Amino acid sequence: MLHKVKKRNLYEExxxxxxxxxxxxxxxxxxxxxxxxxxxxxxxxxxxxxxxALRVLEFMRVVEKRIGEGVFVRDPARESSLEAVVFRFxxxxxxxQESLQGVCEAIVTVESSMARxxxxxxxxxxxxxxxALVRQMKPDNDDIDTFTNLDQEFHLLVAQLGKSPVLxxxxxxxxxxxxxxxxxxxxxxxxxxxxxxxxxxxxxxxCSGNEExxxxxxxxxxxxxxxxLLT
Amino acid sequence: MLHKVKKRNLYEExxxxxxxxxxxxxxxxxxxxxxxxxxxxxxxxxxxxxxxALRVLEFMRVVEKRIGEGVFVRDPARESSLEAVVFRFxxxxxxxQESLQGVCEAIVTVESSMARxxxxxxxxxxxxxxxALVRQMKPDNDDIDTFTNLDQEFHLLVAQLGKSPVLxxxxxxxxxxxxxxxxxxxxxxxxxxxxxxxxxxxxxxxCSGNEExxxxxxxxxxxxxxxxLLT
DNA sequence: GCTTATTAGTGGTCGAACCAGTCAACCATT
DNA sequence: AATGGTTGACTGGTTCGACCACTAATAAGC
Numbered sequence: 067m068l069h070k071v072k073k074r075n076l077y078e079e080x081x082x083x084x085x086x087x088x089x090x091x092x093x094x095x096x097x098x099x100x101x102x103x104x105x106x107x108x109x110x111x112x113x114x115x116x117x118x119a120l121r122v123l124e125f126m127r128v129v130e131k132r133i134g135e136g137v138f139v140r141d142p143a144r145e146s147s148l149e150a151v152v153f154r155f156x157x158x159x160x161x162x163q164e165s166l167q168g169v170c171e172a173i174v175t176v177e178s179s180m181a182r183x184x185x186x187x188x189x190x191x192x193x194x195x196x197x198a199l200v201r202q203m204k205p206d207n208d209d210i211d212t213f214t215n216l217d218q219e220f221h222l223l224v225a226q227l228g229k230s231p232v233l234x235x236x237x238x239x240x241x242x243x244x245x246x247x248x249x250x251x252x253x254x255x256x257x258x259x260x261x262x263x264x265x266x267x268x269x270x271x272x273c274s275g276n277e278e279x280x281x282x283x284x285x286x287x288x289x290x291x292x293x294x295l296l297t
Numbered sequence: 298m299l300h301k302v303k304k305r306n307l308y309e310e311x312x313x314x315x316x317x318x319x320x321x322x323x324x325x326x327x328x329x330x331x332x333x334x335x336x337x338x339x340x341x342x343x344x345x346x347x348x349x350a351l352r353v354l355e356f357m358r359v360v361e362k363r364i365g366e367g368v369f370v371r372d373p374a375r376e377s378s379l380e381a382v383v384f385r386f387x388x389x390x391x392x393x394q395e396s397l398q399g400v401c402e403a404i405v406t407v408e409s410s411m412a413r414x415x416x417x418x419x420x421x422x423x424x425x426x427x428x429a430l431v432r433q434m435k436p437d438n439d440d441i442d443t444f445t446n447l448d449q450e451f452h453l454l455v456a457q458l459g460k461s462p463v464l465x466x467x468x469x470x471x472x473x474x475x476x477x478x479x480x481x482x483x484x485x486x487x488x489x490x491x492x493x494x495x496x497x498x499x500x501x502x503x504c505s506g507n508e509e510x511x512x513x514x515x516x517x518x519x520x521x522x523x524x525x526l527l528t
Numbered sequence: 529g530c531t532t533a534t535t536a537g538t539g540g541t542c543g544a545a546c547c548a549g550t551c552a553a554c555c556a557t558t
Numbered sequence: 559a560a561t562g563g564t565t566g567a568c569t570g571g572t573t574c575g576a577c578c579a580c581t582a583a584t585a586a587g588c
Contacts, residue, residue, distance in 0.1 A: 073364075073549095075571075076571075076572070077352065077571095101537070101539080102538080103538090111572085111573090112572060112573045113573090113574090114345055114571095114572070114573070114574090115571080115572060115573085117349065117539090117540090118348065118349060118352045120539095121308065121349045121352060121353060122353060125353050125356060125357075125380065125384075131538095131539065132538085132539080132580095132581085133538075133540070133579075133581080134537085134538050134539065134579075134580035134581035135537090135538060135539080135581060136537085136538055137538090137539080143462060144469075145469070146466060147466055147469075147470060148378075148379055148380070148463065148466045148467055148470065149356065149378055149379070149380050150466070151462075151463055151466070152378075153356075165463075168461055168462050168463040168464075169463055171463070171464070172463040172464050172467075175407070175410045175461075175464060176406070176407075179406045179410070230399055230402050230403065230406075231382075231396075231399050232379065232382055232399040232400055232402070232403040233399075233402070233403050233406060235377060235378055235379045235381070235382070236379055236403075238375075238378075239378060239379065240463075306540075307540075332568080332569060332570080333569080333570065334569095334570095342541085342542090343541055343542045343543070344542090344543085345540095345541070345542070345543090346541065346542085348570090348571090362570065362571095363549095363550085363569085363570080364548080364549055364550080364569075364570050365549035365550035365551080365568085365569050365570065365571095366549085366550060366551080366570080367568090367569055367570075368570080
C-alpha cells in the first residue's frame with residue numbers, strides 16, 4: 067500500500083515552528099514577537115513566506131497582528147481556533163495523548179448529536195444510502211484499510227444526514243485527525259465485528275426516527291471504540 | 298456607544314471576493330481558478346497579497362492549491378471548515394438567515410453539551426466564579442450592552458468549565474458570531490429577566506452536579522432565546 | 529508643563545525575478 | 559503502434575528590495 071508523498075510547504079514549517087515555540091513557552095501570551103524582518107532573518111526565510119505563515123497563525127487566532135505595532139501571542143487555551151488543533155496535528159504528524167483524548171471527546175459529543183439530528187431529518191433517499199453503506203461493510207472479509215475507510219464513510223454520512231453544515235464541518239475536521247488513528251481501532255476481527263454491529267444498531271435507530279436511541283447508540287459505539295485508543 | 302473602526306486588510310477583501318464568487322457559482326467545485334499572476338492582475342493587486350488570501354482560503358479548505366497545476370475550488374458544502382463560516386460572517390458583516398440558523402443550532406448543541414460536562418468537571422473555584430458572574434447580572438439595572446456582555450461571559454465560562462479545549466474552541470468561534478446578534482436578544486426588560494433566570498437555573502444545575510438537568514436547562518434557555526432571533 | 533514635530537520601528541503593499549513541479553506536445557527508439 | 563525521453567510553456571513556491579501607512583516614543587518648540 068503506497069501513500070502519497072507529502073511535501074511540506076515552507077509556510078507550514080514556519081507556522082509549525084512558531085506554534086511550537088509558543089506551546090513550549092518560549093513566547094508567552096501577550097508577548098510581542100520579533101519584527102517580521104528580523105524573524106524572517108532568524109528563520110533564514112524570506113519575509114513573504116513568513117508573512118504567509120503569520121497570516122495563517124493570525125487566522126487560527128494563535129497570534130494577533132497589530133499594524134504599526136507588531137505581532138503578539140494570544141492565549142492559546144482561551145482563543146485559538148479548532149483548526150489550530152487540526153493544523154498542529156497535521157504539522158507534527160500526530161498528537162499527544164491529552165489532545166487526542168480531547169478530540170475523541172469532541173467526536174463523541176458532536177457525532178452523537180448528529181446521529182440524533184439525522185434521526186429527525188434524514189429523508190428516504192438518505193436512509194437508503196445509509197443502509198447501503200451498512201450492508202457494504204464486511205467485517206469478516208474486508209482488509210483493515212477497506213474496513214477503516216467504510217467506517218469513516220459511515221460516520222461522515224451520519225454527520226451529513228444531520229443537515230447542519232456548521233456542525234458537519236466540526237465533525238469533518240475531527241475525522242481528519244481520527245483517520246490517522248482509525249487503523250489501530252480495527253486491528254482485530256472481533257473489534258471489526260463489534261464496530262459493524264454498532265453501525266447496524268445506529269442505522270436502525272436513525273431509520274426508525276428514534277432520536278434519543280440514535281444518540282445513545284452512537285455515544286456507546288464511539289466511547290467503546292475510543293476506549294481502546296486511550297489506554 | 299462608539300464602535301471601533303475596522304480596517305479591512307487587502308487579503309481579507311480578496312479572500313472575501315473569491316469566496317463570494319464561489320458561492321455565487323461563478324467558480325464551481327473542482328474548477329480551476331486563473332493563475333496567480335493573472336488573478337492578481339484581474340483584481341488589481343500584488344501577487345503577494347493574493348497569495349496570502351489564497352493561503353487562508355486553502356487553510357479554510359475552500360480552495361486547494363496543487364503545485365505545478367493551479368488553484369482549484371473545493372466543494373464548500375462537504376469540505377470547508379468551521380472557520381470559513383466565521384470568516385464569511387466577519388467579511389460580509391453578517392450572515393443570511395439560513396446560515397445564522399445553523400450557527401444557532403450549533404451553539405445549542407455544543408453549549409448544552411458543555412453545560413453537562415461542566416456539571417461533571419467544575420471544581421470549587423470554578424463554581425465560585427460561575428456564581429459570582431450570575432450574581433453580577435442585574436436585568437433591571439444593566440444597560441443592554443453591559444447585560445449582553447455578561448450574558449456572553451456566562452456562556453463562555455460554562456463552555457470553559459467543560460474543560461474540553463477542542464469543544465471550547467468551537468463554542469468560542471460560534472459566540473464570536475453571536476456577539477453581533479446578541480444585542481437584539483436583550484432589547485426588552487422581560488427578556489433580560491428571563492435570560493437571567495435561565496442562567497440562575499443553569500448555574501444551580503451545574504453546581505449541584507446534575508449533568509442531565511444542566512444539559513436540559515441550557516438547551517431550553519438557548520432555544521428560547523434563539524427563537525426570538527429566527528422569526 | 530503642555531503641545532507639536534520628528535523619528536524610528538512596525539506591518540502592508542508592491543514589482544520583478546528566479547526556482548521547482550506538472551503536463552502536454554513532440555520526437556526517437558523499439 | 560507503443561514506449562520512453564526531451565522540450566517548452568505553463569503552474570505555484572520563494573526570494574529580494576523597495577516604498578507606503580500606521581503607531582508609539584521621543585525631541586523640539588511654545
